Amino acid sequence: MTGVRVGAVVALALAAGLWLRLARLDARPMHHDEANQAVKFGTLLETGEYRYDAHDHHGPTLYYLSLPAAWIRGQRTLASLDESTLRGVTVVFGTLTLLLIPCLTTRIGATAVAASALLMAVSPVMVFYSRMYIQESLFACFTLAFAIAVGCAMRSNGWSACVLAGVAGGLAVATKETSVIMLPSALAAAALAWWSLGSRRWPLSLGGRDSRVAVLAGLAAAVFIAGLFYSSFFTNPSAILEPFRGARTYVDRGIEPVSHGHPWYYYLTLLTYVASGGLRWSEGLVVLLALVGGWMAWLPPDPGDVERTFWGRYLSAYTALAAVAFSLIPYKTPWNILPFYAGAIVVAGIGLSRLIDVRRRALAVVVTAVFLGATVQLAWQARRAAVTYAADPRNPYVYAQTVPDAVRMAARIRELAAIHPDGLRMQVSVVASPYEQWPLPWYLRTMPNVGYWVGTGDPLELRSAVVVSSVDNMPALDAALGERYVTTIFGLRPEVFLTLYVERDLWERFLARTPAAAPGTP
Numbered sequence: 001m002t003g004v005r006v007g008a009v010v011a012l013a014l015a016a017g018l019w020l021r022l023a024r025l026d027a028r029p030m031h032h033d034e035a036n037q038a039v040k041f042g043t044l045l046e047t048g049e050y051r052y053d054a055h056d057h058h059g060p061t062l063y064y065l066s067l068p069a070a071w072i073r074g075q076r077t078l079a080s081l082d083e084s085t086l087r088g089v090t091v092v093f094g095t096l097t098l099l100l101i102p103c104l105t106t107r108i109g110a111t112a113v114a115a116s117a118l119l120m121a122v123s124p125v126m127v128f129y130s131r132m133y134i135q136e137s138l139f140a141c142f143t144l145a146f147a148i149a150v151g152c153a154m155r156s157n158g159w160s161a162c163v164l165a166g167v168a169g170g171l172a173v174a175t176k177e178t179s180v181i182m183l184p185s186a187l188a189a190a191a192l193a194w195w196s197l198g199s200r201r202w203p204l205s206l207g208g209r210d211s212r213v214a215v216l217a218g219l220a221a222a223v224f225i226a227g228l229f230y231s232s233f234f235t236n237p238s239a240i241l242e243p244f245r246g247a248r249t250y251v252d253r254g255i256e257p258v259s260h261g262h263p264w265y266y267y268l269t270l271l272t273y274v275a276s277g278g279l280r281w282s283e284g285l286v287v288l289l290a291l292v293g294g295w296m297a298w299l300p301p302d303p304g305d306v307e308r309t310f311w312g313r314y315l316s317a318y319t320a321l322a323a324v325a326f327s328l329i330p331y332k333t334p335w336n337i338l339p340f341y342a343g344a345i346v347v348a349g350i351g352l353s354r355l356i357d358v359r360r361r362a363l364a365v366v367v368t369a370v371f372l373g374a375t376v377q378l379a380w381q382a383r384r385a386a387v388t389y390a391a392d393p394r395n396p397y398v399y400a401q402t403v404p405d406a407v408r409m410a411a412r413i414r415e416l417a418a419i420h421p422d423g424l425r426m427q428v429s430v431v432a433s434p435y436e437q438w439p440l441p442w443y444l445r446t447m448p449n450v451g452y453w454v455g456t457g458d459p460l461e462l463r464s465a466v467v468v469s470s471v472d473n474m475p476a477l478d479a480a481l482g483e484r485y486v487t488t489i490f491g492l493r494p495e496v497f498l499t500l501y502v503e504r505d506l507w508e509r510f511l512a513r514t515p516a517a518a519p520g521t522p
Helices: 003-022 032-047 067-072 083-108 110-122 124-130 136-156 159-173 179-196 209-230 237-255 266-272 284-297 306-328 334-356 361-388 404-419 459-463 471-484 504-513
Strands: 274-276 279-281 428-431 450-453 466-470 485-493 496-503
Touching (some): 003 083, 003 110, 003 124, 032 067, 032 083, 067 083, 083 110, 083 124, 083 136, 083 334, 110 284, 110 361, 124 136, 124 334, 124 361, 136 159, 136 179, 136 306, 136 334, 159 179, 159 209, 209 237, 266 284, 266 306, 266 334, 279 361, 284 306, 284 334, 284 361, 306 334, 404 466, 404 485, 404 496, 404 504, 459 471, 466 471, 471 485, 471 496, 485 504, 496 504
Parallel strands (some): 428 450, 428 466
Antiparallel strands (some): 274 279, 485 496
């Protein structure tokens, strides 16, 4: 495949990837993790202050790299933000992950690059989680950039590759704590791939003065970038140590999870085949091609093709090491797939290129046709996951997802505020566990007098015109509020419900102004 054709395929992949990632970014209700990140970003946006939380939220890059998007759209407060601004940030980095692949053209071949770009563009997993305002889209981008830069440094021992690896590594560290898995996996895989070449491996000059300086420059870049973000651009230098303090929290959570515990094959199942409620989902094509690419990379190499052999072995080992590490950790969430799956997609592209390169032209034509047809089917799955079934529990990428009913409840509270004498300053009390409060702080962000309690011990929540309660707190609130309030049940997440209490007088005035509302239904 020529350079012009590769460019055309990558351009097509970019267009398809953007179309899938940008379509109706507000179609899915905000997940509670997204809302949590959004409110934290709102604090940075409004006050210019950020403090790393060693127990939650992960690293600071997501928040700082969201600032330009908010500024460009003229949004300066939490209340002015919207889903398109926030999710647009992660879409950008999901797209940048795709654009990293052409950097490998001279290393893995034009066909492998074209195939990888297409798969990255239409992968349902990559598309769906690129549309979530969480760290994974950024993390996948930075870790893949690190892996590419490390491989280039192994081949050239050059300054530029070492520094780029340091910058990408620093960004990964400043994004998520699981960088302690991804970065060592890349380094170990690079060393293993180089060693496996035997007599064909090139001499490393890491003992030379220039190479040592280049490596030190890369380490310095990584420390500087990570320190820059964690210290809030050096306005809080002591915060540089916070990630070390938080390490125990994340180790304990990973090894002995209170929630989100899944078997070792969870990620493999999610990628290969899931059937639910008459819907079927699979990225088995990518997994199969990645297995082919990895297997063929470790076969005895063509003596004249050391470059492709190194990169095939390196990227397959990198993906395998990271995937095994994530699979062995009991704590699992589906978006954790992204960083190692980005590598798997590149290995899948290598696998396809090896199949097409066989000397039997008829077989190459058949393989290409099947691949293109399967790519279209993956794009259809991605669109279905991102838009049609964006919040449907039959979608395997939907995980503890906010249901549309919760959005309707928040909208009803704002409608009630519109006829209350205090307007948006109407007092609202949310009495629920922290897990059951989110994402209400996002949907009620325009209302400054919303209070949050975990129990009914504070009398302030009983003075509100509107009270939102978890099911656990209902008996106490029913006894305290009596007949003065009208109640109804709303869904928050699958099998999680909230009760909305509305002062009877306010509700009757709302009904009088809204004849279409069903009597007795807040």
